[in-house]
Amino acid sequence: MGGMCAPTVDTTPGYTSTVGGTQIPEWVSQAGQEAWTQAKTLATQPFQPFTGPRVADFSADEQAAFDMTRANQGTYKPLMDEAGGYLTQAGKNWGQEAAEQYMNPYQQNVTDIAARNLNRQFDISRRQGDTAAAAGGAFGGSRHALLNAENERNRMMQMSDLYAQGQSAAYENAQRAFMQDQARSLKAADLGTSMAGALQGMGYTDAAAMEAIGQKERELDQASLDTAYQDYLEQREFPYRQINFALGALKGTPYETRTFQEGTSVTPQLGTSPFGQGAGALASLVGALGLWNQYDQT
Numbered sequence: 695m696g697g698m699c700a701p702t703v704d705t706t707p708g709y710t711s712t713v714g715g716t717q718i719p720e721w722v723s724q725a726g727q728e729a730w731t732q733a734k735t736l737a738t739q740p741f742q743p744f745t746g747p748r749v750a751d752f753s754a755d756e757q758a759a760f761d762m763t764r765a766n767q768g769t770y771k772p773l774m775d776e777a778g779g780y781l782t783q784a785g786k787n788w789g790q791e792a793a794e795q796y797m798n799p800y801q802q803n804v805t806d807i808a809a810r811n812l813n814r815q816f817d818i819s820r821r822q823g824d825t826a827a828a829a830g831g832a833f834g835g836s837r838h839a840l841l842n843a844e845n846e847r848n849r850m851m852q853m854s855d856l857y858a859q860g861q862s863a864a865y866e867n868a869q870r871a872f873m874q875d876q877a878r879s880l881k882a883a884d885l886g887t888s889m890a891g892a893l894q895g896m897g898y899t900d901a902a903a904m905e906a907i908g909q910k911e912r913e914l915d916q917a918s919l920d921t922a923y924q925d926y927l928e929q930r931e932f933p934y935r936q937i938n939f940a941l942g943a944l945k946g947t948p949y950e951t952r953t954f955q956e957g958t959s960v961t962p963q964l965g966t967s968p969f970g971q972g973a974g975a976l977a978s979l980v981g982a983l984g985l986w987n988q989y990d991q992t
Contacts, residue, residue, distance in 0.1 A: 756908030777886025796868030
């Protein structure tokens with residue numbers, strides 16, 4: 695009986711949705727669309743390589759310095775060869791060959807001349823003796839022959855002494871001259887070696903100075919090329935920076951925001967039991983009959 699009288703509970707759906715969004719002015723929306731269009735256009739462009747030179751070539755002065763360096767190669771060799779000859783000469787030892795080489799000029803220039811003068815004096819003395827012998831009627835006699843023989847003996851003795859002294863003097867002079875020449879050769883070898891190194895060093899110094907000038911010129915050219923490349927990069931990136939700037943400006947603009955919410959819920963509603971529904975219907979019928987009877991009595 696209780697089940698007939700218990701009320702029923704029905705559910706009726708109620709639909710609620712939640713929408714959240716930001717309302718922006720129309721001009722802001724239009725600006726954003728324009729920025730997107732420009733960005734899309736830029737994104738589809740092909741890569742634009744830099745067609746200009748990036749590295750400066752060697753300058754004219756540097757090329758000249760290279761040529762000077764090449765031309766300077768081996769400039770020391772003639773002096774070094776000459777110095778080598780002097781060094782070889784300085785390395786020779788004193789010996790018979792060197793003695794004869796240095797003694798012969800001394801003998802020719804000193805001893806032989808002295809011998810000629812001595813012979814001349816003896817020849818004069820002999821002629822004077824011949825003249826005296828002829829005047830005395832003794833020319834061709836034994837006394838005259840004895841005087842001539844004595845004169846020749848003296849000549850030979852003095853000539854022997856002259857050449858002996860000359861030989862000794864020539865030897866000493868030759869040895870002295872040899873040692874002096876050895877010292878001069880050694881000095882010349884050292885000087886030639888130093889001059890060869892100095893000559894090549896001066897050539898390299900000139901080349902280095904020229905190269906330094908050329909390097910400064912090339913550095914200036916390289917700076918110009920770097921500037922041109924940097925300008926190219928800035929020009930290429932300029933439209934992208936402009937779009938980013940515009941987008942940044944749009945992001946920084948304060949917008950009014952509104953939130954709309956709708957939700958879905960289930961609302962319980964109290965219903966009647968079958969018995970209650972029947973009683974209600976019976977009461978309604980009784981009431982209707984009462985109204986009918988009242989109407990009929992009238």
